[in-house]
């Protein structure tokens with residue numbers, strides 16, 4: 001006779017093959033060891049925090065965090081992938097940092113923007129989020145002291161520079177202490193799971209431009225409405241079924257929208273680079289980490305050979321230029337500001353000499369910051 005069905009739920013273990021159970025047992029034991037080790041690490045971070053408080057020095061040390069990650073990647077024996085090291089240790093250091101002091105980070109909000117994702121990617125999740133309504137507000141919130149750091153987009157691999165950020169860099173008292181970049185995957189989001197019936201697509205102008213080809217092909221007669229951020233577009237789409245937004249999948253789940261069409265950006269390798277800014281009166285420039293970048297804005301007077309003269313000191317001292325961007329100076333004279341990234345740190349003698357000579361030939365010379373190159 002068959003057994004009478006029992007109402008009692010079967011224990012998960014009863015169904016699990018013994019081999020799997022044994023492996024999970026080992027994982028559980030290691031997780032407890034890891035937790036113990038992480039707590040010991042957190043205790044040391046707390047002691048570092050006390051020391052820093054006594055000395056009156058700042059908690060966040062981007063160069064130290066970059067060195068910790070670089071060092072671990074170099075000795076990682078696997079099978080954990082090298083690329084997994086940075087995100088794991090960023091979170092560990094974020095949690096340790098939060099024990100020392102809260103880190104308030106301003107970025108272009110609302111919740112669900114790529115800027116928020118960049119902030120979390122750089123600082124880890126243990127931060128106080130300060131979403132702002134515009135790039136201008138991110139700078140303002142950071143310089144007023146309402147946030148310790150600001151995260152602003154500076155360039156996109158499809159669309160080029162983020163002009164507003166570069167223009168503000170010209171006059172802001174803030175400086176750059178870090179950089180991070182993100183793969184930007186745009187998705188069409190909507191309340192209804194269909195393309196039919198969409199009357200307006202709302203997104204940040206950069207996102208509309210990055211999806212121009214897809215929109216022209218699939219929604220040729222639909223209005224494209226620029227809004228302050230992609231997450232704002234998603235928020236609006238959640239309020240009105242005639243609207244669709246273009247934003248991250250995270251923004252879609254944040255606002256309860258269907259992902260009607262995934263990855264609609266024209267360039268599959270679409271990346272955005274962000275700068276991390278802070279107030280130099282409250283935070284010192286990062287020390288040399290061994291893999292650094294120095295960002296400058298310079299201009300030269302409009303005369304034959306001026307640009308060539310600018311490059312000579314870099315060549316003479318063997319300093320690589322990894323970025324060269326021009327923006328009109330708005331003088332009406334066809335004059336330009338050049339946004340230049342140099343490889344290295346001003347504490348390195350060859351970089352210092354090149355910068356001193358460069359300053360001599362420039363009509364305008366501003367150091368935007370020096371910081372560890374993004375470690376992934």
Ligand SMILES: O=C(O)C(=O)C[C@]1(C(=O)O)C=C[C@@H](O)C=C1
Nearest residue numbers: 045048059060061064093096097
């Ligand atoms: O080494 C320090 O200065 C610390 O405060 C510790 C620690 C870490 O967790 O490793 C935390 C925050 C800093 O940004 C750098 C590193």
